[in-house]
Amino acid sequence: MSSPQVVAVTLCLAFLTAGCATLPYVGQGPHPQIERGQPFFPLDAIGNVIALPSKILLLNWKVDNHAVSEETERVLVDYLKYRPEDLRDVKVRINQWAPLGEFKHLWANKRVAWPYRLLIGFPVTLVFEVLLPGRLLGGDHYNPYTNTVHLYSDLPPIEIHEAGHALDFSKQKYPGTYAALRFLPLADLYQEFKATDEAIAYFIHVGDRQNEMSSYKILHPAFGTYVGRYFTRPYGLIFVAMGHLHGRKLAGDREELYRHLDAKKEKATKEEGKALQMVTPSLPSH
Numbered sequence: 664m665s666s667p668q669v670v671a672v673t674l675c676l677a678f679l680t681a682g683c684a685t686l687p688y689v690g691q692g693p694h695p696q697i698e699r700g701q702p703f704f705p706l707d708a709i710g711n712v713i714a715l716p717s718k719i720l721l722l723n724w725k726v727d728n729h730a731v732s733e734e735t736e737r738v739l740v741d742y743l744k745y746r747p748e749d750l751r752d753v754k755v756r757i758n759q760w761a762p763l764g765e766f767k768h769l770w771a772n773k774r775v776a777w778p779y780r781l782l783i784g785f786p787v788t789l790v791f792e793v794l795l796p797g798r799l800l801g802g803d804h805y806n807p808y809t810n811t812v813h814l815y816s817d818l819p820p821i822e823i824h825e826a827g828h829a830l831d832f833s834k835q836k837y838p839g840t841y842a843a844l845r846f847l848p849l850a851d852l853y854q855e856f857k858a859t860d861e862a863i864a865y866f867i868h869v870g871d872r873q874n875e876m877s878s879y880k881i882l883h884p885a886f887g888t889y890v891g892r893y894f895t896r897p898y899g900l901i902f903v904a905m906g907h908l909h910g911r912k913l914a915g916d917r918e919e920l921y922r923h924l925d926a927k928k929e930k931a932t933k934e935e936g937k938a939l940q941m942v943t944p945s946l947p948s949h
Contacts, residue, residue, distance in 0.1 A: 694740055696750075700759030700798060702730070707758075710815070714801045720903060721884055725817040727801030731757050738819040738874065742826055742865060749833045750826065754811040760798035768809040775808055779839030784808025807832045807842040820862055820878035821885075827861030828854065848893070855889050872921060876914045883910030 707729040714727035736757065743750055754768055769780055769788050788809055791797075797804070801815045805828035812825045831854065835841040844850040859882045866875035887906030891899025 697755045699757045710799050727815045728817050729758050729815050731817050735817050735819050739822045749830050753829045757814050760796045762793040765792045765809050772810045775839040819874045820881050823862040824858045827858035831857050879910040879914040
């Protein structure tokens, strides 16, 4: 057997053993909506090399690192609990290649009308979930035709962003039409904006400042990549750079606001303590 054939067979076996197999749940589970692919170092290492352009573009080595931590997964579990009615039917695959499972979900997803699932969903799922698997090539995404979130990055903002897409589609009366609209110019920007806005709003709501700041720094330049696709290189990269600058500016402004609020709260607490001391009668000494 020639060397290319050996490589091909090795990769196929890796997908069959690592991609489809699942590990015991490692977050706050077991959670019925989440499955993990079996870690396989050679495959994950190749995936990290393939993801180098994305890591550099977004200035974060955790992008498509194929090693989602328990802590990151726990953030996702909390979000699923936060949106139980809207996301109850969503499937989440963490670093997993499951072609049969995806076709099963494609068939079962009755919220999307069958013409959309057959004419668009089937080829999309065949190409992006089977022939060009994220288990190797990376690319966190939401497939509206199978109602599945696929995650490969150890970054909570990206997790909630992709789950935010699922939330957005769950609120549409005609999700199949809404998914097909993505083929029209600029429609993707609207959908990406809504998912990003949902992620940031969620972290603000739960008081997760660390992931809120990370959201500005990772999701804004990621949005810039979508804007940049409408322009020829290298001009498209300008929008990624603008996303980095704008995201960091927003993070800096929010951090300054939080420092001001914390200082104001601390001052009020001290003044309240002094006032209590003044009005509290002294106990007589014995």
